[in-house]
Amino acid sequence: MTIEQLRSxxxxxxxxxxxxxxxxxxxxxxxxxxxxxxxxWNQITLKSNANLHRAVHKLAADAxxxxxxxxxxxxxxxxxxxxxxxxxxxxxxxxxxxxxxCFGEACIKPGDQIIVTEEEHHSNIVPWQLMAQRKGAxxxxxxxxDNGRLCVEMLDDxxxxxxxxxxxxxxxxxxxxxxxxxxxIVAKCHQYGCAVMVDGAQGIVHQKVDVTAMDCDFxxxxxxxxxxxxxTGVLYAKKQWLEEFPPYMGGGEMIETVRWTGTTxxxxxxxxxxxxxxISGVPTLVPAFGIATQMREQSIxxxxxxxxxxxxxxxxxxxxxxxxxxxxxxxxxxxxxSFCVDGVHHEDLALILDKMGFAVRxxxxxxxxxxxxxxxxxxxxxxxxxxxxxQEAQQFITALDKAVNMLR
Amino acid sequence: xxxxxxKLQVVEDFSLYDEWLDKYEYLIEQGxxxxxxxxxxxxEDKLIKGCQSRVWLDYELKDGKMxxxxxxxxxxxxxxxxxxxxxxxxxxxQEIAEDDFGFLDQIGLKENLSPTRAGGLASMVETIKRVAxxxxxxxxASDDSQVLSADDVKELAPLYENVVLALKQVYDPEIPVNxxxxxxxxxxxxxxxxxxxxxxxxxxxxxxxxxMVISDAKTCVEDVPGITGCDIELVFEPAWNxxxxxxxxxxxxxMDFDVDDNSQE
Numbered sequence: 198m199t200i201e202q203l204r205s206x207x208x209x210x211x212x213x214x215x216x217x218x219x220x221x222x223x224x225x226x227x228x229x230x231x232x233x234x235x236x237x238w239n240q241i242t243l244k245s246n247a248n249l250h251r252a253v254h255k256l257a258a259d260a261x262x263x264x265x266x267x268x269x270x271x272x273x274x275x276x277x278x279x280x281x282x283x284x285x286x287x288x289x290x291x292x293x294x295x296x297x298x299c300f301g302e303a304c305i306k307p308g309d310q311i312i313v314t315e316e317e318h319h320s321n322i323v324p325w326q327l328m329a330q331r332k333g334a335x336x337x338x339x340x341x342x343d344n345g346r347l348c349v350e351m352l353d354d355x356x357x358x359x360x361x362x363x364x365x366x367x368x369x370x371x372x373x374x375x376x377x378x379x380x381x382i383v384a385k386c387h388q389y390g391c392a393v394m395v396d397g398a399q400g401i402v403h404q405k406v407d408v409t410a411m412d413c414d415f416x417x418x419x420x421x422x423x424x425x426x427x428x429t430g431v432l433y434a435k436k437q438w439l440e441e442f443p444p445y446m447g448g449g450e451m452i453e454t455v456r457w458t459g460t461t462x463x464x465x466x467x468x469x470x471x472x473x474x475x476i477s478g479v480p481t482l483v484p485a486f487g488i489a490t491q492m493r494e495q496s497i498x499x500x501x502x503x504x505x506x507x508x509x510x511x512x513x514x515x516x517x518x519x520x521x522x523x524x525x526x527x528x529x530x531x532x533x534x535s536f537c538v539d540g541v542h543h544e545d546l547a548l549i550l551d552k553m554g555f556a557v558r559x560x561x562x563x564x565x566x567x568x569x570x571x572x573x574x575x576x577x578x579x580x581x582x583x584x585x586x587x588q589e590a591q592q593f594i595t596a597l598d599k600a601v602n603m604l605r
Numbered sequence: 606x607x608x609x610x611x612k613l614q615v616v617e618d619f620s621l622y623d624e625w626l627d628k629y630e631y632l633i634e635q636g637x638x639x640x641x642x643x644x645x646x647x648x649e650d651k652l653i654k655g656c657q658s659r660v661w662l663d664y665e666l667k668d669g670k671m672x673x674x675x676x677x678x679x680x681x682x683x684x685x686x687x688x689x690x691x692x693x694x695x696x697x698x699q700e701i702a703e704d705d706f707g708f709l710d711q712i713g714l715k716e717n718l719s720p721t722r723a724g725g726l727a728s729m730v731e732t733i734k735r736v737a738x739x740x741x742x743x744x745x746a747s748d749d750s751q752v753l754s755a756d757d758v759k760e761l762a763p764l765y766e767n768v769v770l771a772l773k774q775v776y777d778p779e780i781p782v783n784x785x786x787x788x789x790x791x792x793x794x795x796x797x798x799x800x801x802x803x804x805x806x807x808x809x810x811x812x813x814x815x816x817m818v819i820s821d822a823k824t825c826v827e828d829v830p831g832i833t834g835c836d837i838e839l840v841f842e843p844a845w846n847x848x849x850x851x852x853x854x855x856x857x858x859x860m861d862f863d864v865d866d867n868s869q870e
Contacts, residue, residue, distance in 0.1 A: 215624075215625065215626075541680070542658055542678055542679030542680065542681075542682075544657055544658055544679050544681075544682075544719070544721070544722065545658075545679045545680050545681045545682075547719065548629065548681055548718070548719060548722065549626070549629060549681075551719070552624075552625050552626045552629060552717075553626065560657065560721070574658075574659075574678075575657075603629075603630060603633060604633060604680050604681075
């Protein structure tokens with residue numbers, strides 16, 4: 198497949214903004230949708246829209262089959278041995294909240310410790326803070342160094358207290374764009390009896406994930422960053438955790454029987470899927486996994502790597518630019534670049550770039566503690582997807598230069 | 606140039622540029638030309654709340670008109686605040702507080718900003734209107750304030766004499782000398798509204814007749830023609846002593862001057 202063929206599957210890339218061709222470089226916030234995803238949504242909505250699992254009629258059976266088929270597809274996509282390890286949520290944030298709540302209820306005593314890292318998205322900080330407050334647990338923070346690398350060597354020390362019950366870490370930081378050594382972290386934590394949750398919101402997009410090899414206890418990601426419908430999300434959890442966890446939300450579908458004397462619950466994963474699920478959205482994960490797999494083909498991937506190397510080199514060499522997240526090994530970097538330009542406010546840059554047709558992100562990227570760590574009020578972030586071209590990358594560098602000159 | 610003319614001019618300036626990129630360039634120029642804002646004035650209270658970038662706003666009042674100063678760490682924001690203060694500096698607080706800032710809609714600024722910036726713009730407008738309204742209210746309050754004109758003072762002078770005469774009608778029943786000659790009155794103030802304020806003491810803190818004497822004094826002073834009210838504050842600092850009495854009082858009490866001198870020690 199060529200990039201042109203890939204692009205043709207994403208009609209929005211033909212859009213113009215302010216009369217200029219759109220260059221979409223905010224893929225880390227949300228990716229664009231291919232036709233196959235839109236068609237899947239339409240097919241479900243127009244031909245087999247019905248509530249899941251309950252009714253005996255044909256539409257309900259079709260909708261249920263599509264939904265459960267997506268569960269198997271999700272398990273296959275991330276190398277989970279059993280589809281019953283897959284819980285559908287509204288996104289990575291919901292998945293993180295689910296685990297924080299249930300793990301807290303099932304496993305946390307006062308004085309226990311939880312570790313998160315300094316580079317986490319707010320969604321992987323706040324649920325743990327809430328749980329720690331509720332359960333009297335202590336939240337510890339694993340720092341990052343000046344290059345944006347996680348200080349994994351400090352883990353042994355932190356874990357040796359024997360009080361750490363769970364560590365939650367981003368597979369890839371949404372600000373630094375560095376692939377964290379999650380497999381190593383998991384192995385280390387397990388030595389100390391500490392469970393590991395991986396926030397895969399960015400990781401799932403840029404890495405071939407195999408949760409079985411990774412051996413993590415939990416892995417969460419959102420559909421909307423992976424070309425699927427928004428409001429979809431996947432939580433992978435080792436089955437023993439799902440068996441041990443109490444219910445998260447109560448309501449339809451998560452029950453077995455309801456009596457005034459008490460309720461018994463459905464088996465996982467349905468136990469954690471209360472209420473009407475995202476009937477039209479979840480099945481779009483299947484074509485989304487399909488296109489994500491196609492994007493890993495050599496022809497597409499080599500271009501993506503070339504773009505990444507080009508931007509990484511150009512920004513690092515620009516004396517006006519302070520780039521955050523610079524691993525020694527460029528293979529650890531994904532095409533996501535957060536930076537500040539000397540003497541120029543990030544928001545000004547984003548505004549000017551927007552008028553030039555470039556969609557980029559500015560601000561704190563939902564990672565205030567990390568902004569504080571680097572002593573900045575915000576950054577500019579450009580994040581590429583495989584449908585972005587080298588020409589767009591070059592245009593971006595030219596536009597950035599023009600914008601900086603305008604603003605300085 | 607009137608405020609309306611100035612606003613028209615800004616709208617026209619903006620219409621010279623077809624593209625928003627050029628309009629931004631114009632704003633950036635405005636921002637760069639903004640008069641410097643002293644670093645030491647960039648205090649928390651001058652920060653406009655609700656902007657993603659930091660914006661400071663300050664003003665001076667000269668001849669009843671407001672003159673604004675501002676700064677921001679983001680240049681487009683600086684351009685926007687510069688545009689605003691250019692339009693509104695040199696206007697009266699009333700003009701600013703009552704203005705609808707509608708010209709901003711005409712130039713389409715809000716629609717062409719990011720949602721966070723548009724929120725920031727709204728905060729800037731709100732802040733300018735708020736400080737103008739505060740200045741206006743302060744001015745209105747001071748218009749009917751307590752400032753005394755020369756005529757006021759002339760009018761008040763006879764009232765002081767009459768208040769003293771009234772106080773001389775008031776006695777502590779146990780002492781045959783009135784409270785004024787006894788030296789119990791420390792201060793008399795009469796304001797523009799002809800309200801009297803009196804600070805007084807007693808010979809001793811535990812004087813059993815104190816309440817009655819105060820109430821008598823208040824009634825007598827309020828009966829003075831022209832006096833609209835009387836507040837009495839009781840103090841024991843400085844403490845009363847016999848040296849505070851008038852000569853008339855000493856005579857009335859048959860006190861000789863030697864006794865007085867001793868009592869001072």
